[in-house]
Amino acid sequence: MKYIPTFMSMKTNITHNNCTSAQEVDMPYCEGSCNTYTMYSKEAAVMQHSCSCCKETCFSNRTVDLVCPNGDTVPYTYMYVEECGCTNTECTAAAGQHIRRKRSFTLL
Template identity: 90%
Template sequence: LRSMKTNITHNNCTSAQEVDMPYCEGSCNTYTMYSKAAAAMQHSCSCCKETRLSNHTVDLVCPNGDSYSYTYMYVEECGCTNTECIAAAGQHIRRKRSFTLL
């Protein structure tokens, strides 16, 4: 769990003061290894993400002087969670082509 202070802006209205907005950052146990038993590669992927959230409310002030309450998601806790391993963007899977001669 990392801490960050920032102003919240929504519909051209902004928080009068910076608010605490925690976020998740870190590395988790992710690997790829060959399995002799399966005769294939085995993948284990996990990512750092929020595990507990709460709603926080802040007052936003608009250019015309109006103000209203705005609720945002506040990260309380982070952890490593399993995820599906997929090919990275831009990587192509090689496929066997077949041709029919006439």
């Protein structure tokens, strides 16, 4: 069975460095499941994994003006999703294997 991601869109204000868009902007995104499976191969005597991710396949850069608290207007460029699709990706450790996580620290 093959799955097709859905192209979604929402309206939102963009804020960056305390400056905000005067109007909401259209912000498309991708959502959905793709064909991913784990299957035992008797020929290879191992589990075979196939993984794919829902991801943007085409995007463009868009620029919007942001208004700052001091009244200045500054341009801000963001990625605008135009198409979604399933792309192959590397599968992570198989179920049942211990996954060691790295610790991350935030300096204040």
